Amino acid sequence: xxxxxxxxxxxxxxxxxxxxxxxxxxxxxxxxxxxxxxxxxxxxxxxxxxxxxxxxxxxxxxxxxxxxxxxxxxxxxxxxxxxxxxxxxxxxxxxxxxxxxxxxxxxxxxxxxxxxxxxxxxxxxxxxxxxxxxxxxxxxxxxxxxxxxxxxxxxxxxxxxxxxxxxxxxxxxxxxxxxxxxxxxxxxxxxxxxxxxxxxxxxxxxxxxxxxxxxxxxxxxxxxxxxxxxxxxxxxxxxxxxxxxxxxxxxxxxxxxxxxxxxxxxxx
Amino acid sequence: xxxxxxxxxxxxxxxxxxxxxxxxxxxxxxxxxxxxxxxxxxxxxxxxxxxxxxxxxxxxxxxxxxxxxxxxxxxxxxxxxxxxxxxxxxxxxxxxxxxxxxxxxxxxxxxxxxxxxxxxxxxxxxxxxxxxxxxxxxxxxxxxxxxxxxxxxxxxxxxxxxxxxxxxxxxxxxxxxxxxxxxxxxxxxxxxxxxxxxxxxxxxxxxxxxxxxxxxxxxxxxxxxxxxxxxxxxxxxxxxxxxxxxxxxxxxxxxxxxxxxxxxxxxxxxxxxxxxxxxxxxxxxxxxxxxxxxxxxxxxxxxxxxxxxxxxxxxxxxxxxxxxxxxxxxxxxxxxxxxxxxxxxxxxxxxxxxxxxxxxxxxxxxxxxxxxxxxxxxxxxxxxxx
Numbered sequence: 001x002x003x004x005x006x007x008x009x010x011x012x013x014x015x016x017x018x019x020x021x022x023x024x025x026x027x028x029x030x031x032x033x034x035x036x037x038x039x040x041x042x043x044x045x046x047x048x049x050x051x052x053x054x055x056x057x058x059x060x061x062x063x064x065x066x067x068x069x070x071x072x073x074x075x076x077x078x079x080x081x082x083x084x085x086x087x088x089x090x091x092x093x094x095x096x097x098x099x100x101x102x103x104x105x106x107x108x109x110x111x112x113x114x115x116x117x118x119x120x121x122x123x124x125x126x127x128x129x130x131x132x133x134x135x136x137x138x139x140x141x142x143x144x145x146x147x148x149x150x151x152x153x154x155x156x157x158x159x160x161x162x163x164x165x166x167x168x169x170x171x172x173x174x175x176x177x178x179x180x181x182x183x184x185x186x187x188x189x190x191x192x193x194x195x196x197x198x199x200x201x202x203x204x205x206x207x208x209x210x211x212x213x214x215x216x217x218x219x220x221x222x223x224x225x226x227x228x229x230x231x232x233x234x235x236x237x238x239x240x241x242x243x244x245x246x247x248x249x250x251x252x253x254x255x256x257x258x259x260x261x262x263x264x265x266x267x268x
Numbered sequence: 269x270x271x272x273x274x275x276x277x278x279x280x281x282x283x284x285x286x287x288x289x290x291x292x293x294x295x296x297x298x299x300x301x302x303x304x305x306x307x308x309x310x311x312x313x314x315x316x317x318x319x320x321x322x323x324x325x326x327x328x329x330x331x332x333x334x335x336x337x338x339x340x341x342x343x344x345x346x347x348x349x350x351x352x353x354x355x356x357x358x359x360x361x362x363x364x365x366x367x368x369x370x371x372x373x374x375x376x377x378x379x380x381x382x383x384x385x386x387x388x389x390x391x392x393x394x395x396x397x398x399x400x401x402x403x404x405x406x407x408x409x410x411x412x413x414x415x416x417x418x419x420x421x422x423x424x425x426x427x428x429x430x431x432x433x434x435x436x437x438x439x440x441x442x443x444x445x446x447x448x449x450x451x452x453x454x455x456x457x458x459x460x461x462x463x464x465x466x467x468x469x470x471x472x473x474x475x476x477x478x479x480x481x482x483x484x485x486x487x488x489x490x491x492x493x494x495x496x497x498x499x500x501x502x503x504x505x506x507x508x509x510x511x512x513x514x515x516x517x518x519x520x521x522x523x524x525x526x527x528x529x530x531x532x533x534x535x536x537x538x539x540x541x542x543x544x545x546x547x548x549x550x551x552x553x554x555x556x557x558x559x560x561x562x563x564x565x566x567x568x569x570x571x572x573x574x575x576x577x578x579x580x581x582x583x584x585x586x587x588x589x590x591x592x593x594x595x596x597x598x599x600x601x602x603x604x605x606x607x608x609x610x611x612x613x614x615x616x617x618x619x620x621x622x623x624x625x626x627x628x629x630x631x632x633x634x635x636x637x638x639x640x641x642x643x644x645x646x647x648x649x650x651x652x653x654x
Contacts, residue, residue: 004596005596024567024597024598025567026560026563026564026566026567026568027560027563027564059596061556061592061593061596062592062595062596063556063559063588063589063590063592063593064552064556064559064589065493065552065553065556067492067493068493068498068552068553068556071498072498164501164502165502165503165564166502167502167503167568169567169568192500192501192502204501204502208501208502208503208504211449212503212568214447215440215442215447215448215449216442216568216569218442218443218445218447219443260453
């Protein structure tokens, strides 16, 4: 990342707020900070360590025309904040807690989630988690985690929300509690998300995730996608006849979208 | 370990000579390359650094009158008419006297593309192969673009943005395949620009996209934009809606539809926008979408380099925007080539075909030379990389 972006963000946040960059995504730079935007004293966790917060900053993109840039930054930050606050209230859906937002400057404060995986496998998102398990790709923890991923997406879609950019790096895993081996699945980055009742959007969502899994974890993608769809179906099937009909519609559109991929060879 | 020296050059030479025939769309290209069989190619991943020498690169474009596109039938006829002349010219320029002794391999485009033009060129390739007794290699057009781009720019492992009249894809290499991370869900970017050029009735020579670029450069009012939808869907994008909308705007402008308040002033009835403004807004909007999905793919695979290939890749505004994007990323670097290698040409087919040939993958029977209109980039097994 260029120094220029660090300078803009420090200028915007003022030097009083300590920041540490953790990643540069496509449209946003993510920092951690121990400062809370409006609470006077820093919060501490159970062990007495100061809590960390995520600052997600969308820097102005110089390649875009300023008009397009301003519009997109405002729209995406605002809609992300709105979605997060709505989703947080729905039972069962795991999203990071929203703390503060400034859409005009493209800044969001969120709760910090996840940890570092053992053996230097990196941060605990789904991508790194699957790579860390590459030697034993079909173990029970992987299976149950992927089913949970499917359930999260199922819940999201069942409540008529769409993510818009489902990839394995946009799914974060956090320990249920420190003792157990189980992971709690969180969806992050709702910058392209929307509220939508359209089957089309849901189908596209599933297709985007399927392709992301195929392209990054190609050797085991068949099984992985099967488990995700299993979890996805579980959510719908819990809601009786109506749920099953909805599920059929979504999965039908999902396979239609898959066929639409351009110049895909068709057999038969 | 990749060994690119498994198949020795013919007649005990220490270099390979390959001829490439390309004709998947309205350009007919023939190129001859020479590539030494150096020792460093015997091991390691060196396919981006083959010391290729370009002996000739001839192209003939089938240009239609303004307002018209090229039809498969007419394009095929153009290719049939020009093929022999261009092959002769390419051989002459490369100073190849005895093709049956000097040429190692004939490479032709197997797909994707328009059926009839592909077919005409494949027939020419088969004929040459039988005439000179030289082996054939069928090449995927997209892989041809990627390999030529890598050879010219020496980019080792870039994210590839492949933008042309028929394709819009963001590609990254992983485990012996060029995998498609994002692509258009409907029309290709080049197709979108070409069709808009047809509505504007601007000339198709040298290419419709180039003329739109020039019009956009001359836009007087670059501070304001005509609002178009911004349809990035994850790493994919959609362009047909934007095209349909800007098409109606252009038609309203030409027809003088005063009811359109966006184009004409409410009181005076004077037009508020010009054709240049339309071109500028369209380019800014579409290219911002392209750069964004490329950046997404880069973030996803942790890449630092971008390579732009394909006809639209010769657009300097797109290259400039990509450069600005890369500047804001750690160690970001953009690689682009000029129109000689961006726009469809025979050299790129020769380069990709030669790599394939050196790995021992060539046509053993003429029945394997059937062309195909649908041939995805990720179907090719890339044996020459690690």
